[in-house]
Amino acid sequence: MRVFAISAIISVILSVVLCFFPEAVFSIFSNGKDRAAVLSIAAGYIPIGVLMFFGSAFRSPANALINGSGNYKINFATAIFDGIILRIGLSYLFGKILGGGYLGFFLGDALAGFTPFWIGIVFYLSGKWKTKVK
Numbered sequence: 001m002r003v004f005a006i007s008a009i010i011s012v013i014l015s016v017v018l019c020f021f022p023e024a025v026f027s028i029f030s031n032g033k034d035r036a037a038v039l040s041i042a043a044g045y046i047p048i049g050v051l052m053f054f055g056s057a058f059r060s061p062a063n064a065l066i067n068g069s070g071n072y073k074i075n076f077a078t079a080i081f082d083g084i085i086l087r088i089g090l091s092y093l094f095g096k097i098l099g100g101g102y103l104g105f106f107l108g109d110a111l112a113g114f115t116p117f118w119i120g121i122v123f124y125l126s127g128k129w130k131t132k133v134k
Contacts, residue, residue: 003064007057015050022046041102048106055113062120069129074119082115 018025022042030038066075091108094100100107123129 001061004057004061007060008054011053011057014053018046018049018053044103045106048103048110051107051110052113055110055117058114058117062116062118062123065120065124065129066116069123070133071123071128072133074123074128078116078119081119082112086115087112 023039026038026042027035063078066078087109089108090112091105094104094108094111095102096104098104
């Protein structure tokens with residue numbers, strides 16, 4: 001629970017910084033020539049960035065639970081769903097099929113980051129994490 005609280009607090013802080021000081025944050029990633037182009041893209045990316053912060057915060061405790069349980073099958077399934085199936089699938093869905101372009105690809109990536117959280121919640125509520133793995 002502490003790792004979730006710490007991660008959530010950091011995500012809140014980073015989200016506030018990103019929302020209230022986007023020019024300062026995104027200027028880090030550009031030089032004088034492309035600064036205007038980067039800042040024009042930044043406005044659309046801010047909500048996706050916030051999702052990514054919280055996806056990372058929610059991922060940590062779920063992965064800790066799954067890894068700590070020693071259940072390699074759940075760990076492997078989570079990695080496949082998160083890293084391949086949903087990350088590529090959602091990115092393709094939002095980027096290509098729904099016409100979101102590069103922001104759609106970013107959104108798919110951000111939403112896939114919640115996969116370990118949802119699997120971890122089901123795993124926790126099922127009580128299977130208490131069972132010794134053979």
